[in-house]
Amino acid sequence: DAGITQSPRYKITETGRQVTLMCHQTWSHSYMFWYRQDLGHGLRLIYYSAAADITDKGEVPDGYVVSRSKTENFPLTLESATRSQTSVYFCASSAMTGSYNEQFFGPGTRLTVL
Amino acid sequence: QQQVKQSPQSLIVQKGGISIINCAYENTAFDYFPWYQQFPGKGPALLIAIRPDVSEKKEGRFTISFNKSAKQFSLHIMDSQPGDSATYFCAASTAGSARQLTFGSGTQLTVLP
Numbered sequence: 379d380a381g382i383t384q385s386p387r388y389k390i391t392e393t394g395r396q397v398t399l400m401c402h403q404t405w406s407h408s409y410m411f412w413y414r415q416d417l418g419h420g421l422r423l424i425y426y427s428a429a430a431d432i433t434d435k436g437e438v439p440d441g442y443v444v445s446r447s448k449t450e451n452f453p454l455t456l457e458s459a460t461r462s463q464t465s466v467y468f469c470a471s472s473a474m475t476g477s478y479n480e481q482f483f484g485p486g487t488r489l490t491v492l
Numbered sequence: 493q494q495q496v497k498q499s500p501q502s503l504i505v506q507k508g509g510i511s512i513i514n515c516a517y518e519n520t521a522f523d524y525f526p527w528y529q530q531f532p533g534k535g536p537a538l539l540i541a542i543r544p545d546v547s548e549k550k551e552g553r554f555t556i557s558f559n560k561s562a563k564q565f566s567l568h569i570m571d572s573q574p575g576d577s578a579t580y581f582c583a584a585s586t587a588g589s590a591r592q593l594t595f596g597s598g599t600q601l602t603v604l605p
Binding site: 409411413418419420421422423426436437468470472478479480481482483484485486 | 496498501524526528533534535536537538541543581591592593594595596597598
């Protein structure tokens with residue numbers, strides 16, 4: 379299916395465990411983004427990537443690691459999950475062409491850290 | 493530091509009424525102001541966007557009003573419908589790498605039938 383997908387959609391883990399959230403897009407968009415959504419904070423950028431093997435920190439990168447070996451995939455890893463990382467995580471992508479590119483969001487992953 | 497402040501946090505409107513959501517920003521380098529709409533269980537989706545060279549943009553029942561001197565912009569939903577019930581986020585970005593979006597905190601809109 380075309381578009382942007384995230385997996386898993388729901389995840390429950392324990393404090394200290396490593397967890398990886400997957401993001402896959404079929405548009406060959408250059409830019410990909412990870413956000414977390416928390417009540418009262420809107421969406422906050424964790425990391426973004428301008429192309430394969432190019433990543434950069436966003437507003438709230440601490441405790442997260444990203445990689446992008448292929449254009450279509452942008453996994454987000456919590457190396458040692460903490461309760462404060464309980465959130466809904468959204469992946470997004472946008473094309474490189476033009477100056478005002480729409481970001482297309484995936485359906486989100488709801489992560490609970492116990 | 494919240495660079496885009498959004499209000500109100502929640503809004504209840506009768507069907508057919510006008511819904512108004514306001515945002516204020518601090519960074520004068522922002523030059524692109526989109527609004528995203530999010531339904532429960534879904535990711536946000538672009539609704540309408542404006543650049544600061546115009547003061548208003550209208551798409552159907554949705555209008556963005558932009559006041560550059562006051563550093564404020566707002567979303568007006570005319571003839572609000574129950575299907576408009578969703579969370580609305582304003583956002584802003586600057587020219588540069590990736591056009592990162594800075595989001596407001598969101599407004600949960602409920603349109604009563």
